[in-house]
Amino acid sequence: MSTAPELDTAGSLRWMWRQLTSMRTALLLLLLLGFASVPGSIFPQRSQNPMKVRDYFAANPTLSQWMDRLRLFDVYSSPWFSAIYLLLFISLIGCVLPRTIEHLKAIGAKPPLTPKFLDRMEFFTEAETDSKRALDQAEAWLQKKHFRIRRDENSISAEKGYSRESGNLLFHLSLILILVAVAIGGLFGMKGEAILNVGERFVNAPTSYDTLTFGKFQSANTLTPFSLTADNFKATYNVQTNAPSDYVLKVSTENPIGSKSITHIIKVNSPLTFGSTKIYLQANGYSPVVTVKDKSGAVTFQGPVIFLPQDGNLTSTGAIKLPDMNPQIGFVGSFVPTYSRSSTRGAFSAFPEVLDPRLLLSAWSGNLGLDSGEPQSVYRLDTSKMVKIGLKQLKVGESYNFGEGSITFDGYRSWVNLQIVDDPGKMYALLGAVFAILGLLLSLFTRQRRIWVKIDGRVSIAGLAKNGLPGLQDEISSLKSELEKESRA
Amino acid sequence: MTSTNYAYLSNYLVYSSMVVYTIAFFAHAIEVAFSVRNVGDATQFDFTRTQKSGRIGSAMMVLATVILFAGVVVRGLSASRVPWGNMYEFSLTGALAFSGAYLFALWKFKVRWLGLPVVIAVLLTLGTAITVLYRPSAPLVPALKSTWLAIHVSAAIVSGGVFLLANCVAATYLYLDHMESKGPRTPWASRLPSLDVLDQLSYRLVAFVFPLWTFAVIAGAIWAESAWGRYWGWDPKETWAFITWVAYAAYLHARVTIGWRGRRAAWLCLFAGSTFLFNYVYVNVWGSGRHTYSGL
Numbered sequence: 066m067s068t069a070p071e072l073d074t075a076g077s078l079r080w081m082w083r084q085l086t087s088m089r090t091a092l093l094l095l096l097l098l099g100f101a102s103v104p105g106s107i108f109p110q111r112s113q114n115p116m117k118v119r120d121y122f123a124a125n126p127t128l129s130q131w132m133d134r135l136r137l138f139d140v141y142s143s144p145w146f147s148a149i150y151l152l153l154f155i156s157l158i159g160c161v162l163p164r165t166i167e168h169l170k171a172i173g174a175k176p177p178l179t180p181k182f183l184d185r186m187e188f189f190t191e192a193e194t195d196s197k198r199a200l201d202q203a204e205a206w207l208q209k210k211h212f213r214i215r216r217d218e219n220s221i222s223a224e225k226g227y228s229r230e231s232g233n234l235l236f237h238l239s240l241i242l243i244l245v246a247v248a249i250g251g252l253f254g255m256k257g258e259a260i261l262n263v264g265e266r267f268v269n270a271p272t273s274y275d276t277l278t279f280g281k282f283q284s285a286n287t288l289t290p291f292s293l294t295a296d297n298f299k300a301t302y303n304v305q306t307n308a309p310s311d312y313v314l315k316v317s318t319e320n321p322i323g324s325k326s327i328t329h330i331i332k333v334n335s336p337l338t339f340g341s342t343k344i345y346l347q348a349n350g351y352s353p354v355v356t357v358k359d360k361s362g363a364v365t366f367q368g369p370v371i372f373l374p375q376d377g378n379l380t381s382t383g384a385i386k387l388p389d390m391n392p393q394i395g396f397v398g399s400f401v402p403t404y405s406r407s408s409t410r411g412a413f414s415a416f417p418e419v420l421d422p423r424l425l426l427s428a429w430s431g432n433l434g435l436d437s438g439e440p441q442s443v444y445r446l447d448t449s450k451m452v453k454i455g456l457k458q459l460k461v462g463e464s465y466n467f468g469e470g471s472i473t474f475d476g477y478r479s480w481v482n483l484q485i486v487d488d489p490g491k492m493y494a495l496l497g498a499v500f501a502i503l504g505l506l507l508s509l510f511t512r513q514r515r516i517w518v519k520i521d522g523r524v525s526i527a528g529l530a531k532n533g534l535p536g537l538q539d540e541i542s543s544l545k546s547e548l549e550k551e552s553r554a
Numbered sequence: 555m556t557s558t559n560y561a562y563l564s565n566y567l568v569y570s571s572m573v574v575y576t577i578a579f580f581a582h583a584i585e586v587a588f589s590v591r592n593v594g595d596a597t598q599f600d601f602t603r604t605q606k607s608g609r610i611g612s613a614m615m616v617l618a619t620v621i622l623f624a625g626v627v628v629r630g631l632s633a634s635r636v637p638w639g640n641m642y643e644f645s646l647t648g649a650l651a652f653s654g655a656y657l658f659a660l661w662k663f664k665v666r667w668l669g670l671p672v673v674i675a676v677l678l679t680l681g682t683a684i685t686v687l688y689r690p691s692a693p694l695v696p697a698l699k700s701t702w703l704a705i706h707v708s709a710a711i712v713s714g715g716v717f718l719l720a721n722c723v724a725a726t727y728l729y730l731d732h733m734e735s736k737g738p739r740t741p742w743a744s745r746l747p748s749l750d751v752l753d754q755l756s757y758r759l760v761a762f763v764f765p766l767w768t769f770a771v772i773a774g775a776i777w778a779e780s781a782w783g784r785y786w787g788w789d790p791k792e793t794w795a796f797i798t799w800v801a802y803a804a805y806l807h808a809r810v811t812i813g814w815r816g817r818r819a820a821w822l823c824l825f826a827g828s829t830f831l832f833n834y835v836y837v838n839v840w841g842s843g844r845h846t847y848s849g850l
């Protein structure tokens with residue numbers, strides 16, 4: 066019985082490995098990764114903007130279901146995207162490691178033997194000189210220029226510019242390091258967001274977060290045990306363009322909880338750092354402060370309610386839910402920091418700072434739907450089982466009696482959205498990036514070339530440039546005139 | 555001087571540079587249009603007739619670039635910050651970088667024949683900037699307040715200038731290649747460098763700025779880390795910067811390791827350059843994501 070060698074598993078695995086680590090495959094994978102990242106820049110992505118994905122679903126119900134099956138809303142975490150970069154990663158390792166070993170050997174070794182037919186080289190010339198001393202002269206000249214030299218009986222083989230290959234390998238190894246760093250960040254990192262009213266305290270525990278995601282090997286009990294109180298928040302705006310010009314958040318922190326309290330300033334481009342955990346100021350808005358009383362005058366709710374900004378001037382909307390009243394009461398609210406009014410838009414904000422605040426409320430009575438079991442947004446009121454009982458616009462200090470009780474607009478507070486991130490991989494990514502640039506510079510700007518001098522009756526000089534940088538022509542000419550100098554003298 | 559005065563002065567300088575660029579345009583156009591003089595038989599030409607016009611063109615290019623540079627600097631002074639806050643300012647600086655990259659190549663590689671396409675592109679960019687993209691001078695939004703803005707944006711804009719110059723060379727290559735495939739070059743085209751030289755020139759421009767572009771992307775990642783809490787988030791702008799990077803890396807690989815030359819390499823170069831332009835125009839104007847500082 067006979068098995069063809071190309072059918073045995075070890076052989077075909079080796080064949081596949083060679084295909085995978087070939088330059089052509091790597092190049093193809095690299096281009097493929099580029100193309101694969103395109104849809105993520107065209108379709109909304111869950112990881113960046115889940116609201117937009119929801120809107121897209123609403124606008125194209127059937128199409129988006131199919132697109133979702135292809136993971137077009139999660140391109141960068143999709144199996145097909147991961148498959149491409151894993152293959153590229155493996156291909157890179159398979160290509161670079163053997164080359165590194167080869168290169169390390171080459172550094173210690175002498176340049177290869179002088180080839181037989183020098184006149185076939187890209188650069189070739191003959192020197193008119195006394196052949197006896199030519200090799201000594203050439204060796205001295207090449208030595209002075211720090212070439213590696215192999216001197217044989219009647220020829221010299223010299224090479225310079227090994228750092229081109231060193232740089233090239235350094236660059237590719239750095240790419241591997243960056244991919245590893247990304248993986249470390251994904252597996253051991255965490256990322257969460259929390260909205261905090263000014264004056265409130267945040268304790269770094271999973272229950273304090275609005276959203277929180279962990280890497281596979283990170284968990285709740287590895288969170289840095291700090292607490293943070295938002296003492297003061299100041300936003301300044303350009304009075305001509307209404308664009309924000311500065312956000313400053315003052316916090317006092319305890320790390321670990323119970324230790325001495327320290328105050329810090331957090332700004333958009335300067336987060337607060339605890340070890341590898343960083344706390345960023347991401348967004349801000351307003352929470353109107355209200356007091357609700359029932360018919361008997363007893364306070365059923367008092368405090369700030371977080372509203373979400375809807376435009377650049379911070380017109381904000383939200384919901385106030387009072388499940389303990391009988392019947393249940395809810396308000397759909399709109400907070401306008403600087404009141405203005407137009408016939409088309411109704412009430413809106415003309416400036417993001419609070420200059421002339423209003424609270425617009427529509428009151429609803431009925432069933433809030435909180436015990437249906439389905440999670441509900443705290444910013445929206447589900448009015449499907451409710452009836453509207455009134456509409457009112459309030460200035461600070463004013464109250465509105467909606468029949469079942471009254472609501473008072475006491476004032477407002479700012480809230481801040483903190484993003485808390487722990488990415489233990491990012492130092493390695495930075496290191497990889499720095500090495501990648503160094504490697505690139507070495508590999509793109511080092512001239513690697515070989516020069517041969519050979520004596521066989523005549524004196525031949527030849528050269529071979531290993532990359533496209535010019536300069537070898539001049540070098541050969543100056544070697545030639547060096548050799549001819551003595552004989553002329 | 556008040557900030558408004560600075561803004562006016564900047565506008566004035568930009569307009570002046572456009573006037574000087576227009577003179578450069580005519581000088582280059584005259585050089586190209588009237589350079590061919592038949593001497594003796596039909597295959598002998600002399601191109602010296604309009605050399606002076608060409609030299610005037612180069613001098614005007616230098617002058618216009620200096621004036622534009624002053625315009626960009628004063629624009630920055632008007633808001634006490636780097637002049638890279640919205641798309642009007644990006645376009646001014648982009649035109650400046652492109653023009654500067656050309657002058658660098660003119661000095662290093664004697665490429666006056668590129669003067670005409672370059673000056674046309676610069677005038678179109680500046681024209682679009684002052685008519686469509688113009689915004690009053692204003693301070694930066696908080697996310698842009700970072701030293702990394704200056705580093706990242708300047709590296710990206712300079713890379714862009716050189717990439718586009720390499721694209722001009724590659725396009726010239728393809729045009730002349732097409733012409734040669736039909737017969738000998740027309741007289742005025744015979745003055746341009748050989749296909750080999752063009753091929754090598756576009757490669758060297760790309761190889762020269764690829765590390766800078768890599769640095770620009772990395773500086774952007776460092777800045778994103780300090781502003782947004784992640785160094786890479788596949789935001790559309792980031793995605794397309796990555797695509798540009800991959801495309802140029804593929805170009806370098808194709809040339810160095812597979813040995814592509816000539817036509818195929820030129821097409822790949824054009825493709826890579828167009829991903830850069832796409833990022834600038836499409837993602838700034840129509841894209842979403844966090845990099846929307848175009849002010850449009």
Ligand code: HEM
Binds near residue numbers: 158
């Ligand atoms: C599996 C993937 C890869 C393999 C097998 C590979 C292989 C190689 C090889 C063999 C060279 C040497 C060229 C020479 O000097 O003859 C090279 C050069 C280079 N590679 Fe890669 N590479 C890979 C991925 C990448 C990636 C992802 C990038 C970055 C985008 C990249 C960028 C470069 C650059 C810029 C050069 C230098 C080109 C030059 O010397 O002009 N490579 N690569």
